[in-house]
Amino acid sequence: MSKMLSKTDTFMGCECPFDEAEIVMFSAPFDSTTSFRPGARFAGGAIRQNSFGIESYSPYQKKDLFDLKIMDAGDLELPFGNTQRTLDTIGQQTTEILESGKKPFMIGGEHLVTLGALSPVAKKYPELHILHFDAHADLRDDYLGERLSHATVMRRAWEILGDKRIYQGGIRSGDSREFKFAEEHTIMSKFNLNRMENFIRALEGKPVYFSLDLDILDPSIFAGTGTPEAGGVTFKELHHAVLLMKDLNIVGCDVVELAPHYDQSGISTMVACKIIREILMVMS
């Protein structure tokens, strides 16, 4: 009596069994360090629920999501309000996925969740590079005294990976020290993704972790986020950059900072669904 099995509410019906999956998605409902407008904790549920509003077929890539081997494992249960244990739980989930030879794909939550997933990926791939799209540099050493913050996550990543391993695109906000730090320690395409083709050439052949803070998008198309910053890239520019990544070896990915309540038109959530579909196809 199969109809009486509880139906699973997954991203676009991605219900490939774990053993057969190539990519394993999960979401991390955490936003405790958000400094302006909290609410990214609700992103995973909103994305799953609205994902059936778009097609599984991409006319851009001429692929169908239903032909790919993707499992959506749902929301992690996180130890609420405890930042370090949250990162540990994300790390365990990521480790399990990596040890089974699969690729992790995390939906945030705020940007700090990246740190939890990055650690095991970096351990597995010593040559790991990060491709980081964002409005904000996220390179502070601390934020109001806290070292674990959405505003420090790429500084922490740099401590793991070292110099010139982080490629940053779209950055248009930060303090002066962050931009100075970037000049010396990361590779940054300020304000836009114009240097993306150079990035692709530099990263080809290397293991790459792709961290997409959706606030790289202009708030006209992505209002539903904690720290919206005018002057961002269009959806087409972001999408074009994603399509270019088909030549990269992306070994892990996250898509963060959708805070769905702030965009009651639902557009931000639909945008997240579409770019996730396209990234999944690029990674497969």
Add this chain to the structure above:
Amino acid sequence: MSKMLSKTDTFMGCECPFDEAEIVMFSAPFDSTTSFRPGARFAGGAIRQNSFGIESYSPYQKKDLFDLKIMDAGDLELPFGNTQRTLDTIGQQTTEILESGKKPFMIGGEHLVTLGALSPVAKKYPELHILHFDAHADLRDDYLGERLSHATVMRRAWEILGDKRIYQGGIRSGDSREFKFAEEHTIMSKFNLNRMENFIRALEGKPVYFSLDLDILDPSIFAGTGTPEAGGVTFKELHHAVLLMKDLNIVGCDVVELAPHYDQSGISTMVACKIIREILMVMS
């Protein structure tokens, strides 16, 4: 590696296996005959996603939902835009539940979905009575020429059950013929639930199907519905009536007409979650 099973998104975690369940919930995402503001199709998902915002324990009934045997089977897949086949699909689901000796609990969708579930329940229980809470009489013979409509559902139910089997509470809208029909063929508590204790006495010992159109509530507390009607009952009045039902033999239930988009504060959805929790406890 149990964490990697796809997590199920059910009402407050009601994941009792089918075989052990006493009550089986499902939702029917249908709103094709809504005459004013459509959108009740989104109720099931919204209710599941927000149900974790309330406690599983009821201080009113001193019960915990986790102690009850309830399975939430998720959204039905309905043949979109085909009213008759939609009712048939609901009927099959309900039949399956009934044949296994369990009680069906349907989340609408608009009110016409009641008709799909009612038929098999009435077949199983020839003595079936309906307890119908609503702002609208729903007793039209046809609505703009259509006989299958949210505005005709109780007329269709009357054709199945016959005279004086439908107990209606809170009714404050309809045309003059509907109120005339009610005087002759149903039992109606106009405008409020003041006759509820009489209803309980009359229904005691009989098999009862409880159909709750949430627009019986005043729009101050329930704005998210297709045809809001001022002058409704308060949440406390509705809740009090539900608590009185503990002495009834409720053999099936539906809760319909939440259209979550119209109440962007989320309150209507939270109200639906709480009253569903309370009804489930009354039925157990």
Add this chain to the structure above:
Amino acid sequence: MSKMLSKTDTFMGCECPFDEAEIVMFSAPFDSTTSFRPGARFAGGAIRQNSFGIESYSPYQKKDLFDLKIMDAGDLELPFGNTQRTLDTIGQQTTEILESGKKPFMIGGEHLVTLGALSPVAKKYPELHILHFDAHADLRDDYLGERLSHATVMRRAWEILGDKRIYQGGIRSGDSREFKFAEEHTIMSKFNLNRMENFIRALEGKPVYFSLDLDILDPSIFAGTGTPEAGGVTFKELHHAVLLMKDLNIVGCDVVELAPHYDQSGISTMVACKIIREILMVMS
């Protein structure tokens, strides 16, 4: 080819020809003196457009609006931004209606529009009394130096009608001088409508202008207004008071201060539609 006549968008289809009409409705899209949240100019259009969401039949009064002789003449074209000429235009419209032996029914706009309609009504009926429902006393002599303001409208009305001719209900906001003025010059039921039955007895047999500022309602049911004030009456309390007026000789009426944009659930507009339907029936 009648279908090709431009269809008229009137309140619930009230399209009785002027010559046959008993009541003539019109709306006055003016909100220039609103001190807090402007937007009452949009009330007329919102009310017309949403009025088809309720029934023409009232089960409370057992009447159908379609049996009454009501014409809705639409939005006045007002000289934008000029308060005195706006009041003059309202006055001319009202005079025309009165001279034809019909009753004016105005939809605001903000409360100052009452003054425009009141003058010709008072001229026609020297014994005129006002029944004024509101959260605010509106008895200031001036508001920040301006004598024509939504906050002074009942003071101006008193200048026309004199002492003890204004019966005020539901008042719960004002400065201390307004309440002092009321003690001496008007009849006031503070905070609620509990003295309504006394009011009815006192007003019986006299010509009455009914001015309903919808913010008398609690903001739980009526959020869409310029100066919401918690602690108001429920819809049922307001409705009960309206039903009591069936014994009064209401010679003119206005319903003001719906500002639909502030309540995006649409409930405030639906509430306005329903109470207007009920008042129209009471006046017929």
Add this chain to the structure above:
Amino acid sequence: MSKMLSKTDTFMGCECPFDEAEIVMFSAPFDSTTSFRPGARFAGGAIRQNSFGIESYSPYQKKDLFDLKIMDAGDLELPFGNTQRTLDTIGQQTTEILESGKKPFMIGGEHLVTLGALSPVAKKYPELHILHFDAHADLRDDYLGERLSHATVMRRAWEILGDKRIYQGGIRSGDSREFKFAEEHTIMSKFNLNRMENFIRALEGKPVYFSLDLDILDPSIFAGTGTPEAGGVTFKELHHAVLLMKDLNIVGCDVVELAPHYDQSGISTMVACKIIREILMVMS
């Protein structure tokens, strides 16, 4: 006493008498086959009510709408919930307009309404071609078993008109079979309107029906629609394409899929108003 005629609420005051009109507008409040977010039924009223927020003069075309001969006949009364009879009613209205030598201009509703208007236009103009702007191909043979659906409307149109008569622009969503079908049977400019100048050349001199699904626009500028799809054209791109049409013989037109409730800023409705003004000028 002309002021007492019921005022008509038409698109920007387009009240040319039928006999003198060159173009006759009407709206079709239908959204029964919408698969994701319903509500396009409310488009006509919203467009009329907000149309006074823009100027009648176009600095782009140096024309004034008040100089053109346009009648707005209002909302059709449709047999609610009955798809075939809805299409028949639209067909009768269109036939009447065509038989009087005027051009029909329909405001949706969802996209299926196009089918109702298209049939009589195609009958009158055997050489008819369609210019179809949309995010979605709408070329499915059936949608979940239904042949009359917003997702099949251009397939049905193809059955009427035959191969290579449908010019599609902006298409960025569909399943793989739809894109395959398009390669063989229609002319498609995928993702954008870059081939628009070719389209114009090919269509010059032929009778053209222009069907504008507003979701061709990027959701950044048009959030208020049932199936928003990121990556659309900008308003300037769409507007530029419309201006190019001045050399075409447009014999009928529709503008569909505004669902105003989903964009509570009102921008989507204002966008619809402006593009309708521009199309009306191009058609005159």
Add this chain to the structure above:
Amino acid sequence: MSKMLSKTDTFMGCECPFDEAEIVMFSAPFDSTTSFRPGARFAGGAIRQNSFGIESYSPYQKKDLFDLKIMDAGDLELPFGNTQRTLDTIGQQTTEILESGKKPFMIGGEHLVTLGALSPVAKKYPELHILHFDAHADLRDDYLGERLSHATVMRRAWEILGDKRIYQGGIRSGDSREFKFAEEHTIMSKFNLNRMENFIRALEGKPVYFSLDLDILDPSIFAGTGTPEAGGVTFKELHHAVLLMKDLNIVGCDVVELAPHYDQSGISTMVACKIIREILMVMS
């Protein structure tokens, strides 16, 4: 040139100099432990900005706020994301106020902020009792392992004050252990404020800290909060209880859990403004 002083944006213009003030208000923008919907951090700013929408005069108490000696000291700068240091900062602010012989009045933030203010108040007044209005018992020992949480705040308060010192009203949510704990260790009026007159009698003559979680209100009137719970008290019931407190010796107060973004009608913020005005008058 006084106009060129930076104007201060305070609650209703409460700008009494510190030395002369009887009550000192401040707000604590903290919501890190909110388990469902975060955003209470924005309450202070929203309340100040909208407070000019109500009158300074209370017709209920016949007092004017401008006659009282109240200073609003603005938002505290809190060490973001660090719960313990946040409580310490609140504690220092409160201590300073107490040491100057003034009464602290804190606007939350989420409910945990109460703990910061309570400690110094309890130190100054060894006989301190708490009057706690809330939908939730807040008596958990820990919440998902964390002892400092909005769900544990009254348990922590009990650890400071001891048995039968906490009077709780309106409680309608919690787990079974919390209600059991309440039976033994606090005084609780479940579901409503019906025992308020008893509470007043019991508390008369004692120093009382009043902690008002605004979610005690029904969500019909207070939608803008993190964990809305249907079945709450009306504004009038809450207001009546506040007026009864005029006979108590309230030595400190907080009003918490307004999360303004969730109620875009602005009503929740206006409700907070009015009840704060009334409490300030009761305390003076």
Add this chain to the structure above:
Amino acid sequence: MSKMLSKTDTFMGCECPFDEAEIVMFSAPFDSTTSFRPGARFAGGAIRQNSFGIESYSPYQKKDLFDLKIMDAGDLELPFGNTQRTLDTIGQQTTEILESGKKPFMIGGEHLVTLGALSPVAKKYPELHILHFDAHADLRDDYLGERLSHATVMRRAWEILGDKRIYQGGIRSGDSREFKFAEEHTIMSKFNLNRMENFIRALEGKPVYFSLDLDILDPSIFAGTGTPEAGGVTFKELHHAVLLMKDLNIVGCDVVELAPHYDQSGISTMVACKIIREILMVMS
């Protein structure tokens, strides 16, 4: 005890003492002549409250706002509902600022407020030119009979300054006479800012008043305004034009027509904050 000073709520903390300030900001909460959607009165408060959501450092200009000498003097108290006295009050404030050798920077309110500030600036700088960015020409001689209106403000400015002193960019709405007037009396870049570099060359060395009506932006990025007009410039285009102004001698500035309630995502307010930051840096 400095913490107990009332905290000032200024734009991004711009609290330079008046005597030391180079630029003095203030806001003018006026929207009485708004013809479509009122609400610009709330802009100043919304901008101040949300300004802490962006960084003080601009990576575009490599400057930090905290290094500049800017005072924010808060909202003017305007004589409500009296247009002429409002303009006079703005004029006095501006005069005071100018006489102290500082530059005025006004936040609207609707566009008519420009007239109040312009008069004293033009008196001080007889060679004054205006750089005017807007969707609307604002060149009517009167608007529905009123000469003081947001739709006439640049006509009034022309009466002060004379021919060819007003440079207009982005204009895409008006009636035909306004565009004819512009051809003869102003310099206009229709539809976009493409002629901006010419403007800069022409204006170099002259005293310039910059009046920015934010509705020059496309409604996709700026929905929160009274008369949104599709087809505007992007944020990047506006920002680029602002950066070009660094070579101009801007002696006064205003930023007008944010009506925050219409964009409940908060994006319009954030956009205003960022462009104000950038203009302040260009002016310093």
